[in-house]
Amino acid sequence: MIKIVKKSEVAGIRATAYRLIAVVGALICSALLMLALGHNPIEVFSNIINGSVMTKYRLIETLRRAIPLIILSLGISVAFKMKFWNIGAEGQLCMGAFGASFFALYFPDLPQIVLLPLMLVAAMICGGIWASIASVLKLKFDTNETLVTLMLNYVAIKWISFLQYNLWRDPEAKGFALIPKFSKNAVLPNVFDLHIGWIIALVFAVIIYILMKHTKLGYEIEVIGENKNTANYAGMNLKKVMLIAVFLSGALCGAAGMIQASGVEFTLNEQISGGMGFTAVITAWLAKLSAPAIIVTSFLFAMLLRGGDFLRVQMQIPSAVSDILQGIILFFVLGSEFFIQYKFVFSRKRAS
Amino acid sequence: MDALALFLQTAIQMGTPMLLATVGGILCEKSGHLNLGIEGMMLIGAVMGFKIGQVSGNPILAISAAAISGGLAALIYAIITVTLRGNHIVTGLTLTIFGTGVANYIGKSIVVPALPESVKAPFRSINIPLLTKIPILGKSIFNQSIYVHIAIIIAILAYIYLNRTRLGLNLRSVGENPAAADASGINVDLYKYVHIIIGGALCGVGGSYLSIVEIGWRDNLTAGIGWIAVVLIIFSTWDPLKAMFGAYFFGALRALGFQLQSIKLPFSGETISVPIQLLDMIPYIATIIVLVLITIRKKEENQAPASLGSPYFREDR
Incomplete structure (x- = not known):
């Protein structure tokens, strides 16, 4: 059985690290979504960066x-x-x-x-x-x-x-x-x-x-x-x-x-x-x-x-994509809060 | 008389998406979860119902797609709030933003905003013989799209489920006191998951009424209906039957806006019509007023499920 156990509060830097991991997870998830929608995720991300800060x-x-x-x-x-x-x-x-x-x-x-x-x-x-x-x-x-x-x-x-x-x-x-x-x-x-x-x-x-x-x-x-x-x-x-x-x-x-x-x-x-x-x-x-x-x-x-606006012009991707990305990132971060406070413990005994 | 019948008929039609979403929201909140993602789930249901209806030409597939997509969106919410104990309010809001994005993205691929006849026809208003002969009420209630009837049946079934079945009783105990429910052997998380997902599916179907029957697809077609449903949940004191009256009342307000547009008022020598933008405010202002009225006359038995909005940690007991 899987049990959920409270951790001692994770301090500053570790907590930030968890959130960063969550953001990375969100980006990977978004990349898979892009792939599923038929866009090249690397191209999408590089266009977002290119379109927002490169000039x-x-x-x-x-x-x-x-x-x-x-x-x-x-x-x-x-x-x-x-x-x-x-x-x-x-x-x-x-x-x-x-x-x-x-x-x-x-x-x-x-x-x-x-x-x-x-x-x-x-x-x-x-x-x-x-x-x-x-x-x-x-x-x-x-x-x-x-x-x-x-x-x-x-x-x-x-x-x-x-x-x-x-x-x-x-x-x-x-x-x-x-x-x-x-x-x-x-x-x-x-x-x-x-x-x-x-x-x-x-x-x-x-x-x-x-x-x-x-x-x-x-x-x-x-x-x-x-x-x-x-x-x-x-x-x-x-x-x-x-x-x-x-x-x-x-x-x-x-x-x-x-x-x-x-x-x-x-x-x-x-x-x-x-x-x-x-x-x-x-x-x-x-x-x-x-x-x-x-x-x-x-x-x-x-x-x-x-970047979303740039994508629309550059790759004809609707700018609604940026709403989707925002949502995914926040979903991951919201989910990650859990891992800052709790951990899963795997044990063979039935949880009571 | 005919005008009144027509007005009631329109009020019921316009209240139908709200009714579906409200009943969905009630099921979800009865499990102790406040889902502010209704608007997002409705939008996803609206676009998926329309898209699948357009591609397949099959009305049953269209509604199923709306229900499934709404349920899947709710699943994301359930994973974060039930298993990962995320904040209900922020997760719900995020679901709305995410849902708006997904709906607009898919909506961009809808080039021709028209549905094939095979999808539209089954949802046209049908006269139920004899019953439509009842003066005023007959035409307004019984000359309606099958969606309207389904919504009413779902509301009644939800009422029976919540108040007359063991499963419903268990669900209510999960929402009131999850620790006690857990101790009595109820699988709390399972109940939460199932009802959040069913709630999302109903919201999806409610959204698809807008895109398939009422308006057709356009960006942000829900225009706050999902949020009004959140208020209707409180207004109905978590009772699906009262939700029917609430939804039709707000349906009437929406219909009223359309009616008032054609009225001309004398104004310093000329006649002017009331600006549509001001009429559009009515449902939102009414929502606030209703919300205040509800909170003024709070009754003991009309309260929200006791654990609404707070995560349940079995280990914290």
Whole structure:
């Protein structure tokens, strides 16, 4: 019979090694899948790398993709640390982009130095409020936050579509339903050929790292996530911490919306988030919710996404392949957690 | 009167995929496993049902393909959460992302989005003689695709299974207290595997209703229906019969959106129709409202299975 026995907790490096083995396993599994689908896996993987980092232009495009992923993952990590399952990053990004676009479209002539911070703050407030709907409902009625944040995604996306097709539709765009492009003052400037969002993302990462590791709030969030009773005994104000943390989580996702609207699209449209809110759940989880690791996982997944686009052009493989790869990698990592904590013991005796 | 009958008929049709997915989800959750991958399993079922239906021209093969592919997707979830004790929430989410990817990938190979007549014909609405003569209800319930009837039968069977059979009782005990179930000689892991997989198969069939009967294949055709099913599971208090009402209620909301589009409202001198994007929000907002209402009036007997969402370690007892 096979028995499952608890191991003494595997420490840092060994645990990371297990996760790396899991990723390698995932890649092997994906390779077999490619083979089954009739593609040469070596060609696929080399095209992903080639298409995402091998030239300066491609590297910059990959970084452009990584920026919103980093910020979204940071936002998600704050909520997840508290075991508040905010999977509404998609909607919070949309509402953030909406808040930013409001100022970009109605006050296009403000000086850039005023307008851009205004847009960022508006985006963070909108995203924060959108996420707070779930935390307020949870605190007041104990409503399941996973489902509320998820439903709010759809509402937010429909709201953006409404703006695009009705309220903010550009009458000069002929038959197309488009929102007008932002004025020059509302567009993020470039630093080293890439919009300034990358600096914002890094600043956020540092702030979140310090917040989670070296402040009272970060400590409280972690304790609440570990055990609500302990937190209660310790006299922590659960409600206040949850409201602040969830608002912060939404605010970061909202900021990602501003950066996408102002730095990449130069306008608002219903595809502004394009599933990144869900990918960010994966990158945050793979990074074990740690800010420095999020930068790494987000970059790797941005490679995967860009590589996926490249595959479509180069090998006519649908870019949905990158979704499949994401899924497989996370499946393996989720499975590997088991081997960090437990081991199988083979014995001849019947397990009791 | 005819308009009402037609509305009810549409509501039931639109509620059918949700009903199948909800009953599937109930079976899975009764084993103590919260599967947020319903949306993904529905998408996989939708694309596989359509694809196999198109290639083979055989309606039975089409539905079987949807069920099997949904079940296989659930198997991945079962391996990770039952055997490897992975986190239910993240694994379910991953299954949805993975399922979306798989469905869109396979969907790309569907060039002509049409099914052969041999697959479509058996699923058209059929009049059941006599019963359709009942005013209003007759036409709305009995003039339906065979899918609708199958869904109702499955819901009733699931109810009987859960509440009137020994296997169902065992399943409930696995979900409530796996350690006690284990001690009484029930093979906990086997029960979990079987019901997670059956649940996935039902979700797959629910998805295939969308692609085979209702819409035809297009990317992300479920558009959140799987997530609404997750709410319906709670709404129905894990009771397949109540799930029928919940599913048809949400079906009505979906149908309402279509109806309201044609209504013109007077607005500052001109008539305008309500923007479709705002109408599209209705089911999602209603879901949140329903969710809040459920949690407000929580009752002792209407609770989730006690072990829902927590892994069971025999060795931790």
